[in-house]
Each structure stands twice: as structure tokens, then as C-alpha cells.
């Protein structure tokens with residue numbers, strides 16, 4: 001651990017992220033994979049992918065071939081046992097934890113009547129309780145190190161919308177805003193900053209799979225919505241990752257408890273009529 005600290009302090013890095021250890025939940029694909037790439041390549045950080053999808057193993061191997069330090073750890077963020085095992089392995093392999101990106105999430109549709117108790121528990125268990133459990137495990141590791149830290153939660157604009165078919169998802173992401181603000185205050189005395197990034201619309205694997213099976217009318221509406229985006233395109237995982245890298249870096253050392261929306265203007269556009 002001492003060796004790791006010495007190397008961190010001596011490494012030149014504009015952002016202070018070189019050789020820091022970053023855990024990215026849900027980093028095996030989609031936005032998470034973009035976050036893994038930017039921390040490893042732009043920040044020069046060591047990255048731990050914590051995901052239930054073992055696709056992260058091949059991803060980590062690919063980045064290692066490019067000279068990046070990336071490892072995959074099998075972990076379900078809704079299970080304390082998995083998290084404690086993963087956290088111990090990361091601390092053992094990398095010597096500590098500096099940054100946590102809570103990105104893992106699921107987005108099943110459902111309104112009040114169609115959301116049953118099992119679906120509610122699953123969404124809240126992964127999207128909200130999973131973040132609580134990850135913070136509960138990572139914060140003590142950051143405090144033990146004594147060099148501060150950064151937690152970044154990946155939220156959603158659905159938390160502020162009145163759409164009726166994303167009830168559990170929207171509530172889980174609304175809870176993340178409260179958790180971000182609460183933990184930002186509670187952990188500030190340890191120099192641990194907590195912020196939230198709201199992605200706009202990213203054509204991740206998860207998002208594209210939700211388009212499958214849509215009728216022509218709904219699909220046409222999606223096409224027109226994309227054309228109506230103020231900055232002219234959907235976001236990529238890299239767009240979201242850049243915001244996360246900034247928030248984790250020294251450039252954001254006085255920023256905590258904040259929401260950063262990366263949506264190309266989606267939230268300020270004039271709505272389409274059907």
C-alpha cells in the first residue's frame with residue numbers, strides 16, 4: 001500500500017487520477033464500459049469492473065493488452081456477500097479504493113398496476129439498495145486510506161419526470177438524488193465527495209434491447225425524438241464517462257452533492273407532439 005501511495009504522489013497527471021483505483025459497477029457493457037475506458041485511458045487509473053455479466057472479463061483483458069490496468073470482479077451489487085468479497089479482492093489487488101462509480105442499473109417498464117412486488121424489490125434492490133451497499137463498503141476503505149475519495153452515482157432524468165410507465169425505476173433514481181446529497185454532507189469531513197451524473201439518452205445495449213419489439217408508431221416516435229435533440233445526437237458512453245472523470249478529478253475538488261446532466265439539451269427541448 002505504501003508503494004502504491006508513493007507512485008501515486010510521484011505520477012504526473014493533470015487530473016490527479018493516475019494510479020488511483022476506480023471501481024465501476026455495471027462496467028461490463030453499455031455506459032459502464034465507456035466509463036471504464038475513459039478512467040483507464042484518459043485518467044491513467046486502475047479500474048475494477050464489478051458486474052454480474054462476465055463479459056467484463058474479456059473487456060478487462062482487451063484493456064490490459066493496451067497497457068491499461070483493468071480487472072473484472074464478479075459481483076451482484078444487491079448482495080452484501082458479493083460486495084464484501086469483491087471489495088476485499090480489489091483492496092488486495094490494487095491496495096485501496098479512491099473512486100466509486102455506481103453505474104449498475106436495470107430499467108424495466110411498469111406502472112402502478114403492472115409493477116408487482118417482486119419487480120419493485122428487484123429494481124429498488126439493484127438501483128438504490130445496491131448503491132447504498134456499495135457506498136457502505138467503499139467509504140470505510142477510502143477513510144482507512146486517509147486520502148479522500150470520490151463517489152459518482154449514475155442517475156436518470158426519469159427521476160424528475162411524470163411518466164407513468166417507469167414507476168420503480170424513477171423512484172429508485174429519485175432516491176439516488178437524496179442519497180447523493182445526504183452522503184455528500186456526511187462524508188465531506190473525510191474529504192470524500194459525492195456527486196451524481198444524469199445521462200440523457202444513450203444507445204447502450206440495454207437501451208437498444210428495449211426498442212426491440214416496439215411497434216412502428218413507437219419506433220417512428222423514437223426516430224423523430226432523436227432528430228429533435230438540440231445538440232443533434234444521442235449521447236455515448238464516452239460523453240457520460242467524461243463527466244464522471246471530471247467529477248472524480250482534482251479539477252472538481254470543491255464540487256460535492258451536485259447533479260450534472262449530460263443530455264445534449266434533451267431536458268430543455270420543446271416536446272414532440274405525437
Ligand code: NAD
Nearest residue numbers: 026029030031051052053076077104105156201202204206
Ligand atoms: P446496460 O443494461 O447496457 O448495462 C448495465 C450494466 O449493469 C450491465 O453490464 C449489467 O450486467 C450490469 N448490472 C445489472 N444488474 C447488476 C447487478 N445486480 N450487479 C452488478 N451489475 C449489474 O445499461 P446502460 O444503459 O449502460 O445504463 C447504465 C446506467 O445508466 C444505469 O444505471 C441506467 O439507469 C443509467 N441510465 C442509462 C440511460 C440510457 O439512455 N442508456 C439513461 C439514463 C440513465
